Amino acid sequence: MKKILIATRNKGKVREFRDFFLKYDIEVESLLDIQQDLPEVEETGKTFEENAAIKAEQIAEILKVPVLADDSGLMVDALNGAPGIYSARYAGEGKSDEDNNRKLLKELYQVPKGERSARFVCVLAIAIPGEETTFYRGECEGEIGTEPKGINGFGYDPLFIPNDYEQTMAELDPSEKNKISHRSHAIRKLESWEKIIKG
Ligand SMILES: O=c1[nH]c(=O)c2ncn([C@@H]3O[C@H](COP(=O)(O)OP(=O)(O)OP(=O)(O)O)[C@@H](O)[C@H]3O)c2[nH]1
Ligand SMILES: [Mg+2]
Incomplete structure (x- = not known):
């Protein structure tokens, strides 16, 4: 089976990349392997x-070897784009997704519905030894709810309600998230992924 190496230790990301590449019969390896x-x-x-x-x-x-990496995060307009690139460590280094969600709700406590717009951003980088690194960016617009809902996905998914949806990302079926997410938009732009497949 063909393989692609993704430089991540985030199990949620790995699951989503696996789902995407499965239909092409490509195995996803991560740093955890x-x-x-x-x-x-x-x-x-x-x-x-x-x-x-x-x-x-x-x-x-x-x-x-060729490597794909994903840097992603949540940008909240009422917080001037925070937590942004610091999304994984918003509540502090080593804190959990729940801690990050709790901090986000606290920061937005006084921000009314209608002013809680936000977007998920995902940037994929492909590094091939001896070649220039290339980038693919995807975004997903939505708003931040007032309490966590749902158990699918990871990170801020229980608080993020995508535009045109009533449910949070964590309430959507994973296949639905994979159609609309920032990561899926970035992956779809990644026309050259064939270059980084081994085997
Ligand atoms: O609800 C979410 N749904 C998503 O689809 C999503 N994508 C990213 N994020 C958040 O942004 C951080 C990335 O930070 P990040 O790119 O540094 O990744 P990470 O540190 O978790 O793993 P690694 O890839 O660096 O090893 C993550 O931890 C999450 O908090 C998401 N939250
Ligand atoms: Mg990280």
Whole structure:
């Protein structure tokens, strides 16, 4: 079976990439499957693009193979785009998705419905040894609810209500999320993914 390596340790992302590539008979490998000791990549960039490039390029450099990386996050208009690139560590390093959601609700406590617009952003970077890194961006518009709902997905999905939907992303069937999500929009732009398939 053909394979693609994604430089992530996020199980939620891995599941979504697996679902997408399954129909092409392509197996998704992540850093969770690599036995070799790999350094913890520090996300020191100031943009999604910079962080996606850091993750993809460092692993491509070490393993000498093509690598895909995903840097993503939630941008809330009432918070001037926060948590943005800090979405994974919004409530602090090592805190859970629930902690991040609790902090987001607290920050938006006084913000009325109608002013809680937000978008998910996903930037994919493809690093191929010896070639210039390329980027693909996808976005998904919506608003932040007032309490967590649903058990599917990960991260802020229980609080994010996509435009034209009544339910949160975590209440939608995963196949529905995969049709409308920021990640799926970015993946669909990734015409050159065939270049990074092994086997
Ligand atoms: O509800 C959500 N649905 C999504 O579809 C989604 N995509 C991203 N996010 C949030 O943004 C952070 C990414 O940060 P991030 O790109 O640094 O990833 P990460 O640190 O979790 O894993 P890695 O890929 O870096 O190993 C994640 O942790 C989540 O909090 C999402 N939340
Ligand atoms: Mg990260």
